[in-house]
Amino acid sequence: MKPIPTVTLRRLEKAARAAARKSYSPYSKFAVGAAVLTGSGKIYPGCNVENASYGLCNCAERTAIFSAVAAGEKTLRAVAVFTPTPEPTMPCGACRQVINEFGPRAEIVSVCASKQRITTTLDALLPAAFGPEDLG
Ligand code: THU
Numbered sequence: 589m590k591p592i593p594t595v596t597l598r599r600l601e602k603a604a605r606a607a608a609r610k611s612y613s614p615y616s617k618f619a620v621g622a623a624v625l626t627g628s629g630k631i632y633p634g635c636n637v638e639n640a641s642y643g644l645c646n647c648a649e650r651t652a653i654f655s656a657v658a659a660g661e662k663t664l665r666a667v668a669v670f671t672p673t674p675e676p677t678m679p680c681g682a683c684r685q686v687i688n689e690f691g692p693r694a695e696i697v698s699v700c701a702s703k704q705r706i707t708t709t710l711d712a713l714l715p716a717a718f719g720p721e722d723l724g
Contacts, residue, residue, distance in 0.1 A: 621670040623668045678708075
């Protein structure tokens with residue numbers, strides 16, 4: 589797979605930052621934004637969407653992924669996530685598993701309220717993942 593140009597990753601990061609402004613997070617007050625770069629080269633944003641029944645809260649990453657899949661996309665090349673924190677944070681375990689389904693080798697870019705960023709890969713965050721191929 590060709591490396592993703594830095595300018596594309598910066599566009600993805602910008603989309604994640606913008607998506608956080610749409611967050612529905614009245615309970616945690618933790619506004620998260622995400623954006624995914626798909627195999628077709630398109631970018632899909634997402635935000636966290638909370639619920640009065642707390643267990644139904646959906647992370648920004650999964651909102652973005654489900655939106656991409658609903659638009660007909662089946663592969664993820666990169667996922668950017670913005671959290672309103674002084675340091676970057678990593679996607680939660682549930683989101684790692686969902687990213688694995690569509691982008692087992694996806695790049696992950698985490699950005700935050702400061703200039704810090706962490707770039708890693710899904711397989712570094714979820715080694716030996718259970719995935720579609722394990723179902724035979
Ligand atoms: N959250 C995300 O949307 N993505 C993350 O990577 C971390 C956590 C959301 C879930 C919940 O709405 C709020 O942040 C607090 O956990």
